[in-house]
Amino acid sequence: MGQGVYVNSLERTDDRxxxxxxxxxxxxxxxxxxxxxxxxxxxxxxxxxEWEPGTLEAVSRSTDGDRRGTWRVEREWFDQLGDELSELEFSDLVLDTITHAGSKK
Structure with missing residues (x-):
């Protein structure tokens, strides 16, 4: 992906x-x-x-394989971006989903 991000796995279904x-x-x-x-x-x-990402669920790991945390983007947020959601509102929703390793959020 670049910028210090390396994809370990990618699984796609019609909606996720x-x-x-x-x-x-x-x-x-x-x-x-x-x-x-x-x-x-x-x-x-x-x-x-011309692809719809659906709901995006992401797991972040360190180079040692340790789980650093997770986050997600709901399909509806992608669909509403630029129409019902501003970029700032979209970002706030996504960033609010971040969980760090060991947290209970």
């Missing part, structure tokens, strides 16, 4: 995409930067290929 990736940065939890990087890439690929 599950992405597992690792970050080369030595940061213990999911960062807003990595989330925004991946979302931008997914949106670019979706536009280029």
């Amino acid at each position: 995409t599950r992405l597992e990736y690792e970050m080369v940065h030595d940061v213990p939890g999911v960062t807003t930067h990595e989330v925004s990087t991946i979302v931008r890439i997914v949106l670019t690929v979706a536009e280029e290929r």
Whole structure:
């Protein structure tokens, strides 16, 4: 993917995409930067290929394979982006889903 993000696995169904990736940065939890990087890439690929990502579920791992956290984007948020949701509202929804390894959120 670039920018320090390496895809470990990608599983797609008609309504869901599950992405597992690792970050080369030595940061213990999911960062807003990595989330925004991946979302931008997914949106670019979706536009280029005329593809609907559906719900995106992401798992972030360290280069050692340790789980750093998870986050997601609901299908409805992708669908509403630019219409019912501004970019800021969309970002707030996505960032609110971040869970860090060991948290109970």
